[in-house]
Amino acid sequence: MATVASRFYDPTGARYGIPTYPWRLAPDGYLTRRQLRVRGLRPGGQPVAAQVMWRSRRSPAGWRVAYFYRLDKARPVRPMTPGRVRALAAAMRARRTCPGCRTDAGYCIPRSLGLCVTCAYPV
CATH class of the missing domain: 2.20.20 (Anthopleurin-A)
Known part of the structure; x- marks a missing residue:
């Protein structure tokens, strides 16, 4: 075997x-x-x-x-150009912005929720 x-x-x-x-x-x-x-x-x-x-x-x-x-x-590895740095910053900003309250949550919004935790679970 x-x-x-x-x-x-x-x-x-x-x-x-x-x-x-x-x-x-x-x-x-x-x-x-x-x-x-x-x-x-x-x-x-x-x-x-x-x-x-x-x-x-x-x-x-x-x-x-x-x-x-x-x-x-x-x-x-190719070095980061200023344009790539701006594009990466914009993409990360979009991931942190809550579509419900339009604020920067300070963390990446979970895709499972689609909103920041405050908007997803209101008190």
Whole structure:
């Protein structure tokens, strides 16, 4: 009987189409998007280079996947321009503004309520 680690071990990509490794066994030089971001990098248009698969009871399929990109092909993150800073500030302001009372709640309005807590639950 094959173990879980051997079922997800496919370094040539013959079974899954891209090189696949079990949890915690990916070779050096491959990073996820989050790991690249911590280093100030982005994938830069490169395709997914490898994946890590592991069993998960939370997933309907029974396994989960994390995609990896090559570190040597990653590019630096683009700096924030003044226009992007303004757009981000406007988007966050819209998320904090209550549509009922039109005030800045000081926090992001919960989508489940659609209003600030004061308007959603009046006393």
